[in-house]
Amino acid sequence: MFNFDEELFLKLVEKEGLAYRSQIEDIVDGICSKGYSNIFMIGAGGTIAMMYPYEYILKSSSKIDVHAEIAAEFLVMNNKHFSKDSVCIFTSVSGTTKETIEAIEYCKERGATTFALVAEPDTPITKLVDHCITTGSEKHSFDTFFMLLYMVVFRFMHNNNEFPHYEQFTKEVALLPQAILDAVKAFDKRAEAFAVEHKDTNYHMMVGSGNLWGNTYSYAMCVLEEMQWIPAKSIHAAEFFHGTLELVVEDTSVILLKGEDETRPLADRVERFAEKVTKRLTVIDTKDFAMEGISDEFRKHFAVSINWALLSRISVYLERERNHPLTLRRYYRKMEY
Incomplete structure (x- = not known):
């Protein structure tokens, strides 16, 4: 990779x-x-x-x-x-x-x-x-x-x-690094294709919920905005239909993060809507990845790590395709404010 x-x-x-x-x-x-x-x-x-x-x-x-x-x-x-x-x-x-x-x-x-x-x-x-x-x-x-x-x-x-189930849980935490590695290998071509397609995209909507809301918020703000200077908005899937949906048109980039916790139906609802409207819907679903050895009851928790690692592969390719180092800043830690 x-x-x-x-x-x-x-x-x-x-x-x-x-x-x-x-x-x-x-x-x-x-x-x-x-x-x-x-x-x-x-x-x-x-x-x-x-x-x-x-x-x-x-x-x-x-x-x-x-x-x-x-x-x-x-x-x-x-x-x-x-x-x-x-x-x-x-x-x-x-x-x-x-x-x-x-x-x-x-x-x-x-x-x-x-x-x-x-x-x-x-x-x-x-x-x-x-x-x-x-x-x-x-x-x-x-x-x-x-x-x-x-x-x-x-x-x-x-x-x-x-x-x-703490003891069993910690045993499965030990399996997580290999599960992450397997997932990023499986996702890598998709990450590269996303970066190639979207190297000039000037706005992204990122949608997530439950225990993936933090990743949604972080990736839009810390990576797309801070590290790549691309306007982005993080939207909670539960709130997507209270305003944001009116901005979706045929070429709007919508990045939907789907996990496996109780809020998954909220993401499903956004997906059903977005696939009818935009041709630039990207769905990143942790259910697509095996997580070898991880119990079904713990997958929803470990989705946080899997999802972040997948997003990080997109970052690497955006950096390359846009010739914009992830370390480049205009203001952060560059000036007093």
């Missing part, structure tokens, strides 16, 4: 990512034995989007009180659910994100417990939080963070007597 090192991927995501299981369990078990009132999942840009799947999983599968909050808004909103008994979870690739650092400081000043997943070692965030797991590499960091967050969230659920 173009610009994809399989050996490095498996090393970082499978071997090294899974090595943190015992450390995660020790951290979560310690927090649970101490006691907590709720969980706040806090981030900015791609890292708040990363939290949305896990907020959805907890809301739909657990009675644990959970709040996914944008860091900058969290700092000013005076959230009445937040207290010294809250557990605050963060992720950061660089370990230097300004809003995340400020949110961590805010939480610590008020006595809350802070826990972060960070790619880069010895960075401000790694030194600020009460508990930190540092993966050590920016490469494939989102794939690794997704895997670690599965273990974090489901350990909290297990300790809350809500997830008796």
Whole structure:
């Protein structure tokens, strides 16, 4: 595959990512034995989007009180659910994100417990939080963070007597890296074809729901807009028929992300409409991929990782076809604002 090192991927995501299981369990078990009132999942840009799947999983599968909050808004909103008994979870690739650092400081000043997943070692965030797991590499960091967050969230659920299948689940988490690799290999030609077809497309609608809403939001904002400077809009499938549908015409690019959770019928409804109107509908459906060894009951959760890896292949080919490096920025971290 173009610009994809399989050996490095498996090393970082499978071997090294899974090595943190015992450390995660020790951290979560310690927090649970101490006691907590709720969980706040806090981030900015791609890292708040990363939290949305896990907020959805907890809301739909657990009675644990959970709040996914944008860091900058969290700092000013005076959230009445937040207290010294809250557990605050963060992720950061660089370990230097300004809003995340400020949110961590805010939480610590008020006595809350802070826990972060960070790619880069010895960075401000790694030194600020009460508990930190540092993966050590920016490469494939989102794939690794997704895997670690599965273990974090489901350990909290297990300790809350809500997830008796935790041991089997973690065994299947170990199978996920190979399932991701198989999926991206199967999807790669489609990813390349999409980039070739859409290298000059000047607007995309991205639609998703449930635990794929975070990926929908993140890809439109962080990749298409920030990394490729292409206007895009993320639309929740449940809200698509309240305004957005009126903008769909024959040549509108609609990218529909279909997962396997309870909200799949919402995506089906969008698909039925879009295929009647536009000739440029792209459906990326995790049901099309085998996920060898993954139980049917867990596929809906792991769809988050599969979907993100597939989207990442599109990014690689868009970069090539448009001659626009994914690292190129006009303003972000280039100027004060």
